Amino acid sequence: MTYRGTTALVTGATKGLGRALAEELAARGADLVLVARSRAALDELADELRARTGVTTRVIAADLTDRTSRRAALAELGEQPIDLLLNNAGAGSVGPFLGTPLAEHVDSIALNVEALTELTHHIAGAMRRAGRGTVVNVGSTAGYLPVPYQASYGATKAYVRSFTEALRVELRGTGVRVVAVNPGAIRTAFFDGKDVTIDPRAYDTPERVARDVLDHVRSGRAVSIPGMKANAAMIVVSSLLPMRVKARVMAVLNRGLGFDRLGAAE
Ligand SMILES: NC(=O)c1ccc[n+]([C@@H]2O[C@H](COP(=O)([O-])OP(=O)(O)OC[C@H]3O[C@@H](n4cnc5c(N)ncnc54)[C@H](OP(=O)(O)O)[C@@H]3O)[C@@H](O)[C@H]2O)c1
Numbered sequence: 001m002t003y004r005g006t007t008a009l010v011t012g013a014t015k016g017l018g019r020a021l022a023e024e025l026a027a028r029g030a031d032l033v034l035v036a037r038s039r040a041a042l043d044e045l046a047d048e049l050r051a052r053t054g055v056t057t058r059v060i061a062a063d064l065t066d067r068t069s070r071r072a073a074l075a076e077l078g079e080q081p082i083d084l085l086l087n088n089a090g091a092g093s094v095g096p097f098l099g100t101p102l103a104e105h106v107d108s109i110a111l112n113v114e115a116l117t118e119l120t121h122h123i124a125g126a127m128r129r130a131g132r133g134t135v136v137n138v139g140s141t142a143g144y145l146p147v148p149y150q151a152s153y154g155a156t157k158a159y160v161r162s163f164t165e166a167l168r169v170e171l172r173g174t175g176v177r178v179v180a181v182n183p184g185a186i187r188t189a190f191f192d193g194k195d196v197t198i199d200p201r202a203y204d205t206p207e208r209v210a211r212d213v214l215d216h217v218r219s220g221r222a223v224s225i226p227g228m229k230a231n232a233a234m235i236v237v238s239s240l241l242p243m244r245v246k247a248r249v250m251a252v253l254n255r256g257l258g259f260d261r262l263g264a265a266e
């Protein structure tokens with residue numbers, strides 16, 4: 001596929017990976033529908049991309065954790081054909097499960113699982129009627145193993161991975177492609193406000209990840225592990241370990257990052 005002349009809808013488009021995807025898509029000639037909560041940030045980005053690349057941009061401000069807001073966003077989208085859906089918006093609690101507010105976990109499930117599922121149902125349905133389109137679901141390497149101190153986040157990404165793999169098979173032969181994107185750590189706003197220090201060498205830049213993702217989608221890959229090679233290696237190694245061993249290894253790694261000391265202790 002080529003991106004020029006297609007219309008891509010990107011959720012979580014104003015920061016981090018979503019912003020980098022929007023910028024890279026615009027540079028490659030795709031028209032954009034940009035979704036996030038902050039209308040001001042969306043308008044600013046849309047104006048900037050339009051001025052820089054000449055693509056058409058449209059913004060839809062919505063809180064995707066909120067069912068009413070999600071429905072309003074889909075109603076606002078209306079019948080506009082979407083060639084590429086990038087379910088990118090995601091968030092997660094970091095810290096001991098019982099020491100972090102329940103709302104962080106529940107909101108993460110609403111955004112990473114419910115919103116992704118609802119947008120896919122709506123937009124992939126239209127794609128199937130049109131006989132063409134691509135759905136790209138952003139998971140994480142965290143979807144391959146249990147992640148103590150990011151327990152609910154890891155579980156949401158396991159859902160994204162499983163859902164995406166299953167849907168790809170269901171939609172085979174319909175003209176609708178379904179692609180799983182599972183990045184490792186990216187230098188974004190994800191950890192903002194959380195007292196953690198991660199070695200910058202362990203992070204990919206959002207720009208590199210976005211370029212890899214769009215190259216992988218373009219070349220027809222079903223699963224994209226963008227960014228540094230260590231991510232793919234980690235997935236292979238972890239596939240050899242039993243679930244409970246993976247959980248223990250991840251607990252040691254996340255304790256090393258201080259994740260066990262975050263949040264308010266009970
Ligand atoms: N960063 C990492 O290390 C990493 C690693 C692997 C996978 N990922 C995945 O990559 C994706 C992007 O993460 P990121 O690190 O780029 O995130 P980020 O920097 O925190 O940006 C999140 C984006 O989503 C929007 N957003 C947040 N909550 C929203 C809501 N309720 N409704 C609508 N939009 C919302 C934000 O804009 P507003 O605040 O204006 O809504 C922003 O545009 C996520 O799915 C994440 O799980 C990240």
